[in-house]
Amino acid sequence: MKNFLWLYTDTHGSERTQPANLLGGCWGKAADQTARNAGKVKGDHLSRCLRSWSKAYINDRAVLPLRKLPQKYSRIDDEDLAAELKLHLQSIGKYVHAQDLVDYLSIPENQARLGFKKPISLRTAQRWMTRMGYHWKQEPRGQYSDGHERDDIVYYRQNIFLP
Numbered sequence: 001m002k003n004f005l006w007l008y009t010d011t012h013g014s015e016r017t018q019p020a021n022l023l024g025g026c027w028g029k030a031a032d033q034t035a036r037n038a039g040k041v042k043g044d045h046l047s048r049c050l051r052s053w054s055k056a057y058i059n060d061r062a063v064l065p066l067r068k069l070p071q072k073y074s075r076i077d078d079e080d081l082a083a084e085l086k087l088h089l090q091s092i093g094k095y096v097h098a099q100d101l102v103d104y105l106s107i108p109e110n111q112a113r114l115g116f117k118k119p120i121s122l123r124t125a126q127r128w129m130t131r132m133g134y135h136w137k138q139e140p141r142g143q144y145s146d147g148h149e150r151d152d153i154v155y156y157r158q159n160i161f162l163p
Helices: 002-009 027-037 042-060 077-093 098-104 108-114 122-132 150-162
Strands: none
Touching: 002 042, 027 077, 042 122, 042 150, 098 122
């Protein structure tokens, strides 16, 4: 809108640096050129919007067109659903996967009770788990990561391997 009003009101251009503005004073042509400058090849709709927004602004300087972004709502924002999914993941054990959520929400009884029409995707399950506070971690695969402290291994090390 600022560029449109500048094009409309600038009738002379600066004397030495720019040639005279041919669109100055032409309301419709200045709006069309501003729409094309914004990347719209056929900017008829944007041109009309620019003209109506500018007229409203000229009549009342307190009226500025604000772009209202759509409110994004995710099903995981529902506290009851999040609590039930956390409870299910806790019942699985220490190591959980996003696929566990997909499988849980693929059961028709759970879908009907929770209000789902179709199962969620794996990527959605990963996003939901991140929002619930889970993070991904590689399981360590080192020399002593797989059961070196089990009772039978400790007994073998202390009594048989190195007596």
